[in-house]
Amino acid sequence: MANFKPEILGFLCNWCSYAGADLAGVSRQQYPATMKVIRVMCSGRVDLAFVIRAFANGKDGVFVGGCWLGDCHYVTEGNYDALSMMHLGKKLLEYSGINPDRLRLEWVSASEGLRYAEVVTEFTDELMKLGPLGESEGVDQKELKLKIEAITKLIPYIKLVEREKLRVRFESKDQYEEYFNSDAVKLLIDDMIVDKLAISQIMVLLEEEALSSRDIADNLGMSSSEVSKHLSNSARQKLVKFNESERLYALA
Numbered sequence: 001m002a003n004f005k006p007e008i009l010g011f012l013c014n015w016c017s018y019a020g021a022d023l024a025g026v027s028r029q030q031y032p033a034t035m036k037v038i039r040v041m042c043s044g045r046v047d048l049a050f051v052i053r054a055f056a057n058g059k060d061g062v063f064v065g066g067c068w069l070g071d072c073h074y075v076t077e078g079n080y081d082a083l084s085m086m087h088l089g090k091k092l093l094e095y096s097g098i099n100p101d102r103l104r105l106e107w108v109s110a111s112e113g114l115r116y117a118e119v120v121t122e123f124t125d126e127l128m129k130l131g132p133l134g135e136s137e138g139v140d141q142k143e144l145k146l147k148i149e150a151i152t153k154l155i156p157y158i159k160l161v162e163r164e165k166l167r168v169r170f171e172s173k174d175q176y177e178e179y180f181n182s183d184a185v186k187l188l189i190d191d192m193i194v195d196k197l198a199i200s201q202i203m204v205l206l207e208e209e210a211l212s213s214r215d216i217a218d219n220l221g222m223s224s225s226e227v228s229k230h231l232s233n234s235a236r237q238k239l240v241k242f243n244e245s246e247r248l249y250a251l252a
Contacts, residue, residue: 006060006127008035011046015073016109017065023113031117032124044078049155051089056148061102061127068107087180096147097137150200199230210250
């Protein structure tokens with residue numbers, strides 16, 4: 001991976017991280033030119049859909065920079081929402097077979113130009129070790145595209161689950177990490193998202209052509225029994241239909 005140069009999309013808070021990046025430039029701090037920056041008014045405005053779209057467009061990593069907790073310039077303290085989004089985003093990437101380390105959130109104040117240069121350098125080095133998107137995950141581009149499309153279709157539902165079930169407010173980054181790694185949250189995500197993500201992948205696959213349950217299982221790396229369960233549920237909801245003569249499933 002000596003010649004690999006990762007492509008990173010960065011979302012930077014206007015008041016802190018973007019100003020920190022500006023200071024790094026003015027101070028002539030040295031760091032890799034690997035990140036294309038989008039300025040947002042608050043890190044809390046970074047939608048989960050933006051993150052997934054960046055990966056869909058082939059970015060190797062996504063960086064979100066915000067104000068330190070307690071220093072947000074808005075009453076709503078949007079950086080807490082960014083922290084919640086980041087943990088949920090990492091979970092979704094993990095369930096989809098994408099390395100969650102490709103998504104990173106850091107706090108950088110307007111006076112921390114050196115810190116900005118350091119975290120961009122560190123993230124770039126980490127992605128260089130991982131390699132291009134999909135390579136370290138062991139998935140080809142077709143499979144990767146299918147997985148990301150499946151997540152994209154589920155985002156409205158996932159955001160609703162997050163708002164109703166997972167939106168919490170803690171005082172530290174460690175507390176968020178402990179919460180999102182807890183058995184209770186894992187069980188909730190398994191129960192409310194994982195099956196729907198599998199079904200979404202099947203729907204994306206069937207958009208291209210009608211397939212047998214065995215073909216679907218082979219394409220998605222699922223067991224035949226798991227695929228049969230999802231197809232039965234989808235048929236009851238009139239999402240798919242089964243051609244008896246050809247023994248193939250297609251979108252309804």
